[in-house]
Amino acid sequence: MDYSQFLAMKQEIGLLIVFLLVFLYDTFMPKKALNGTSVFTCVVFAIYTALCFCCCMTDTWATTFSGMYATSPAIAAIKNILNVGALIVLIQSCKWANSDEQVVRRGEFYELLLATLFGMYLMISARHFLLFVIGLESASLPLAAMVAFNKNRYESHEASIKYLLTAVFSSAVFMMGLSFVYALAGSLYYTDIYCAISTQPSAMLVLALAFVLAGMGFKLSLVPFHLWTADVYQGAPTVVTSYLSVISKGSAAFALLVMMVQAFGLVYSQVWEWMLYALIILTITVGNLFAMRQRNMKRFLAFSSVSQAGYIMLGIIAMNATGMASLMYYILVYVFSNLAAFGVISAIENNCGKVDMDDYNGLYRTNPRLSVAMMLAMFSLAGIPPFAGFFSKFFIFTGAIQQGSTAIYVLVLIALINTIISLYYYLLVVKAMFINTENGCVIAPFKSACSERLGLWISVAGILLLGIVSCFYNSLLELCQTYGIF
């Protein structure tokens, strides 16, 4: 066996090393040094992220294990985006992980987080459905354990059991679809499937793709399959919620894009364009309508992330290099905006346990910096021009329109109308913080922890810079045009 093929998996191996270092540190260091576990993890992971930026963008195409695993600079860029998000989550989690309640299982939290990230890497790089399923499961099972992490809070258990049962259900449905695909193609390699189903699509293929899309829809919380989202987001520890809403969703979107293009690309217009079309309209609209009536900030952001998933799907339905580049850019911006919002929520929750929107009344009077960060996050999520969110929405609409059919124009129009609806509920939060003061200020002034502030500064810098500096999108577009859609 040629062991040099492992070198193509640089990023996975690097992550594995980070995982082992954290594990060894947590297991063998003396009690006193254990207080440094959080800092140690953040530093090691930051070094790893920086190394990935330096080394992995210069490679070319590589496939290993007889084509089961593939990587290219575009895929390396996707993984780097996920790394940045995970790094911010790690930094933000320091305060929570070191609280008295969590301190005994702090190490496990970091290990589980890195394990899920590893699963997501495999999902994105997989070119064979067996590897994909293994990645999917090793991403979603540790997440269920992370959701249950607040062992003394009932909500955490409820959220965890809901998440796990729906996740297993969805993967059973997904694998049922795969078995039909296998029956049609006789192989589980993406390329073999691509060649085998190039003839006129059969009813069985439609059924198989419906099952596969339903299974992935659960992971991405697209609308008919979104029912777990709000409950899980509310019950999970806020750090885990932010991880779930950003990294987990982003990786599933990339993996779905790769799978759809590589394995089912030829039957795009006959089979899955219309499925995705219906899913997008439902997801954006229903997500928005339900977000309006939420008073709990975490449930509110859950429905907001449901509707954001609809916009993310626009990048997949576009099926061209612009669509893919804009999908990557959208996720990058979404990482920063959503993590800024969750950073503020988690800082406030850690400090005084308040998570309702009414509690945010008059926040600007007491905690001006936090409210400005929250305002920037909301503006970015809603897509108000100078901030990054506007450009990401703009590019993703552009990518979809380039696909060219009339139906897509209608779809983009619906998405545009929904952007305006979403502006209403995002501004409700801003209004609560800056204008509402009738029942006094609920949250007293406080100083958030150093780690939380660092996480927020990075997120806010991302929101501002990504909007102003155009080179990010250009380099992503260049990558996607050079290497095609993977």
Place this chain on the structure above:
Amino acid sequence: MEKTMLCYLIPSLIMFCCGVYGFITRKNMIAILISLELMLNSVDINFVVFNRFLFPGSMEGMFFTLFAIAIAAAETALAIAIIINVFRSVKNVDVEEVSKMKF
């Protein structure tokens, strides 16, 4: 009697549908877990049958089944652990008891 593919696919389909039905209607979490196992096992049967009858030259479906069984076992272990946690906090494994968060 000659055994065709349908002899195996129809029981597998029935298993899958029973699993879905059980997942939706059962109130006991352990019963829901059993329904999920039914669904996963019907997928395994499908893969083996397709491999055996349609593509006897390769072993891909069999290998997928092996991995799927391992994954199903991991899922069950984790689910049981979480159900025990739920039981500790509400003294019950009925899903109606764990519906505090709604809408």
